[in-house]
Amino acid sequence: GAVVSQHPSWVICKSGTSVKIECRSLDFQATTMFWYRQFPKQSLMLMATSNEGSKATYEQGVEKDKFLINHASLTLSTLTVTSAHPEDSSFYICSATFRADTGELFFGEGSRLTVL
Amino acid sequence: KQEVTQIPAALSVPEGENLVLNCSFTDSAIYNLQWFRQDPGKGLTSLLLIQSSQREQTSGRLNASLDKSSGRSTLYIAASQPGDSATYLCAVSGSARQLTFGSGTQLTVLP
Numbered sequence: 075g076a077v078v079s080q081h082p083s084w085v086i087c088k089s090g091t092s093v094k095i096e097c098r099s100l101d102f103q104a105t106t107m108f109w110y111r112q113f114p115k116q117s118l119m120l121m122a123t124s125n126e127g128s129k130a131t132y133e134q135g136v137e138k139d140k141f142l143i144n145h146a147s148l149t150l151s152t153l154t155v156t157s158a159h160p161e162d163s164s165f166y167i168c169s170a171t172f173r174a175d176t177g178e179l180f181f182g183e184g185s186r187l188t189v190l
Numbered sequence: 191k192q193e194v195t196q197i198p199a200a201l202s203v204p205e206g207e208n209l210v211l212n213c214s215f216t217d218s219a220i221y222n223l224q225w226f227r228q229d230p231g232k233g234l235t236s237l238l239l240i241q242s243s244q245r246e247q248t249s250g251r252l253n254a255s256l257d258k259s260s261g262r263s264t265l266y267i268a269a270s271q272p273g274d275s276a277t278y279l280c281a282v283s284g285s286a287r288q289l290t291f292g293s294g295t296q297l298t299v300l301p
Contacts, residue, residue: 080233108288117279117291118234167233169289176241177222177287181234 077101078170080182087158088190095153095185097168103148104170108179109141112165121166124151158189192217196280196292203270204300211265211295213280218258221287225254225265226279228294234279238265270299 077100087093097107105126110118122143123131130143140162142154151170155162167184171177193216203209213223222241226234238247238254240263246255253266267274277296281289 106287117293118281118289120288120290123286123288165231169234171287176239177283178236178239179224179283179287179289180236181226183233184231186231 076172076180078168078180078182080166080168080185082185083183084186084188086188086190089159090157092154092156093158093187095155095166095168095187097151097153097170097182099149099170099172099180102170102172104151104172105148107145107151107168107170109143109151109153110167110169112167112184118167121153155187158187160189163187163189192220192282192284192290194280194282194290194292196278196295198295199293200296200298202298202300205270205272207270207299208266208268209270209297211267211278211280211297213263213265213292215261215263215282215290217284218261219284220258221283221285223254223256223263223280223282224289225252225263226281228277228279230277237278267297270297272299272301274299 079098081096107124109121124145126145132138145151169179169181197212224239225237240256251268277294279294280292
């Protein structure tokens with residue numbers, strides 16, 4: 075159990091286009107999901123906390139108008155990179171939890187975005 | 191602001207050796223600590239989770255300890271295998287369940 079799925083696993087797009095990444099909890103309901111990004115050979119940095127039915131909470135320095143997050147249901151959160159530029163190229167990973175007792179987080183496989 | 195440090199950044203050992211990975215954090219007010227494994231280009235696999243009230247957790251050849259007062263955790267891997275080669279990430283969770291990650295230890299187990 076506790077499977078988190080991301081789609082697409084990799085995407086290449088032209089500069090200026092928008093890209094949507096989906097994060098699904100397959101076998102549990104997640105009221106909260108987290109979005110991280112990871113640059114090559116670096117660790118994960120939290121971008122935002124996605125709450126079902128409400129606006130996402132963004133970390134300092136993350137542009138909310140550029141990284142649109144929608145958490146429309148208890149099993150789906152989406153991250154849209156709007157007007158992508160080469161510097162947005164990164165590995166994006168989502169996570170979710172259903173363990174209110176331990177807070178254990180489960181991660182998706184990640185989505186590799188390359189902006190040309 | 192919580193900061194997590196992992197030492198060493200990279201480690202190479204021959205197969206069969208026991209090894210220890212270190213993690214330290216600056217704010218001891220944590221909810222839990224998790225150790226993850228990440229293979230190149232892949233997502234994260236949760237290895238062990240230690241609640242703030244616990245001192246250690248074990249799973250197979252893995253044992254993780256937590257000393258919250260000193261802000262330290264260790265991941266012990268017994269009888270290492272080539273398949274253990276990966277990057278190991280330590281992360282601590284605050285009250286909001288957000289994780290702060292260390293920069294990882296890249297482990298290579300040589301056959």
